[in-house]
Amino acid sequence: MKTYNWGIIGTGFIGQKLAEALAFVPQSKVYAVASRNIETANIFAEKYNCKAYGTYEELANDPEVDIIHIATPHNLHCENTLMCLNKGKHVLCEKPFAINGKEVRKMIDAAKANNVFLMDALWTRFNPNIIKVKKILDSGILGKVTLLKTDFGERKPYHPENRFFSKELTGGSLIDMGIYPLFVSIFMLGKPTKITATAGIGKTGVDTNTSFVLGYDDDKLAVISSSIVADTESAATIYCEKGHIHMSQYIYAPAKISIKMLDGESEDITEKLVGNIYNYEAVEVIECLEKGKIQSDKMSWEDTLVIIDSLDEIRRQIGLVFDAHDL
Ligand SMILES: NC(=O)c1ccc[n+]([C@@H]2O[C@H](COP(=O)([O-])OP(=O)(O)OC[C@H]3O[C@@H](n4cnc5c(N)ncnc54)[C@H](OP(=O)(O)O)[C@@H]3O)[C@@H](O)[C@H]2O)c1
Structure with missing residues (x-):
């Protein structure tokens, strides 16, 4: 082997x-x-x-x-x-x-x-807990999704030259942190048909706070925020017709996943994971190479493009241009 x-x-x-x-x-x-x-x-x-x-x-x-x-x-x-x-x-x-x-x-x-x-x-994308939530939603046991709310915010020590605040290093909250709640929303609900965004631009010219909403053909929404100036809950709640799923801090690798039905019944469905969780994506790389594939079906090039094109649209709306890359 x-x-x-x-x-x-x-x-x-x-x-x-x-x-x-x-x-x-x-x-x-x-x-x-x-x-x-x-x-x-x-x-x-x-x-x-x-x-x-x-x-x-x-x-x-x-x-x-x-x-x-x-x-x-x-x-x-x-x-x-x-x-x-x-x-x-x-x-x-x-x-x-x-x-x-x-x-x-x-x-x-x-x-x-x-x-x-x-x-x-x-x-x-490869976290077994995130995959489990997706399977529960797809199974329909909670009925249709009505609203998803998620965020990722951490107050970063201010320095104009660090990667979070430096415009030259393509900083800001959106592409570094907002990408996680954006990914989770798109993974759970699919590609949005509409995006509406606004941001607070700090003194170094990057977004310190960004808020955006993903819209769909029906009336559900994903309401998302990212921040480098506020420690926020950094969690997600997916509301459905029959109950909701809560993914506790942090949205990129939730420590606890729970389901609460409308009748008040609740259940902790968190899976115990192995390694430091980065191993799951590396396992996918090896499995693809063993099959002679040049892209993953789980995190395909199209999946990446949906994320990056959404980030581009949000940056267009908030007026955040990275000259060396965008012009
Ligand atoms: N998947 C995740 O959970 C996760 C978590 C954190 C970060 N990230 C991503 O991984 C990337 C690196 O983040 P990090 O937290 O590992 O950053 P980091 O600790 O600053 O490490 C980045 C490394 O890049 C190299 N580098 C090359 N040019 C550099 C420059 N001009 N300034 C600073 N470092 C430079 C340095 O290594 P040498 O000096 O050895 O060349 C440095 O140690 C980012 O894009 C970030 O978004 C992902």
């Missing part, structure tokens, strides 16, 4: 999470890491027992590397992914997959041209 060699580009928070997760993923090995400087790569490599590279390109040139995890800031996702795809590597790229639909389409075209696998690392 083949063991897949993973390479990780970027030694920060999420690169380390993926390295830890791979211990729970069959046929997977943390093979190498790349940093902008070799000292940082060496520290990571010692911790995770892998090879170290002092440039991203050197890792992508290593013929032993099968899959590359792009764990760099948002503004580099497209550039780093294209470099790896064009060197024939399979890629799992962090969320947001890229800054806009134009970049995502270039990434998809490159995966097709090189016949290599490419997937959005929106880990929430």
Whole structure:
């Protein structure tokens, strides 16, 4: 049975999470890491027992590397992914997959041209608790959905140059945090027919608070907000004709899922998960590669495009333009 060699580009928070997760993923090995400087790569490599590279390109040139995890800031996702795809590597790229639909389409075209696998690392899609909620809704036992309310807000320490507040680093609450409640809403209710958005733009020119509503052909709505200046509940409630489902903090990986029927009966339906939860998306990568697929049916390129095109529409309405990417 083949063991897949993973390479990780970027030694920060999420690169380390993926390295830890791979211990729970069959046929997977943390093979190498790349940093902008070799000292940082060496520290990571010692911790995770892998090879170290002092440039991203050197890792992508290593013929032993099968899959590359792009764990760099948002503004580099497209550039780093294209470099790896064009060197024939399979890629799992962090969320947001890229800054806009134009970049995502270039990434998809490159995966097709090189016949290599490419997937959005929106880990929430693979969380067994989120999948369970979707199955319950689809089963119809709660009747039709009438309203979904969800949010993700965390007060981030203010610094004009950090990734949350810097416009150059494509910051703001929407594409970093709002993407999770947006994804959960679209996963549960489907692609909206209408989006209405408004935002508070802070002094660095990015959205500190954004609120948006997804509309559908019937009268249901998804009412969503994101914030980098307020610690909000960061949960979701899906109201249905016969009761509601509540997903408690955090929306990206809920700690507890409960159902409450209109007659007052309630049940905790939370599943116990294994690993650090990032393992579930990596398992999907391996299963797809074993089947010779270049995209996942569970997180397809079209699924990513629906998310990113929705973010583009929200940014159009709130007037948030990232010059280096959008113009
Ligand atoms: N799926 C999730 O749950 C999740 C959670 C957090 C973040 N993310 C996503 O993952 C990406 C990285 O987030 P993170 O929290 O891991 O960030 P982070 O801790 O700052 O790490 C990002 C890494 O990217 C590299 N990098 C390259 N150019 C950089 C630059 N100009 N400024 C800063 N770092 C640079 C750095 O590694 P080297 O110095 O080694 O090159 C850095 O350690 C973001 O797009 C974020 O949205 C996803």
